[in-house]
Amino acid sequence: MSKANKAADFLQNMRDEPPALTPPPVEVKPREVKAKPVPTRSGLKHIGGYLDRETVEKVAILRARLGLDNSELIKLAIDDLHRKQMAKRAFGDA
Numbered sequence: 001m002s003k004a005n006k007a008a009d010f011l012q013n014m015r016d017e018p019p020a021l022t023p024p025p026v027e028v029k030p031r032e033v034k035a036k037p038v039p040t041r042s043g044l045k046h047i048g049g050y051l052d053r054e055t056v057e058k059v060a061i062l063r064a065r066l067g068l069d070n071s072e073l074i075k076l077a078i079d080d081l082h083r084k085q086m087a088k089r090a091f092g093d094a
Contacts, residue, residue, distance in 0.1 A: 047074070 051059070063073055 059070070059073065063069065066073065066076075068076065
């Protein structure tokens with residue numbers, strides 16, 4: 001093969017369109033999403049309050065540490081306070 005043929009082949013290859021490269025198909029599996037229970041507020045009563053910054057920070061820390069939302073955290077605190085008050089009454093301290 002001569003140099004002229006090699007050069008001509010090279011130039012011809014440069015002009016030709018390269019074959020279209022198609023990536024192999026990627027199989028996408030849908031992620032399993034656990035359905036969260038739909039929160040319902042029917043039959044519940046909202047209780048709110050205005051708190052200072054220090055108390056808000058305490059609430060945020062407790063929420064993070066205990067993995068609870070505001071409603072669960074308030075319920076836990078009320079249940080604990082109620083239990084303590086009932087124990088005081090039982091022993092005549094209140």
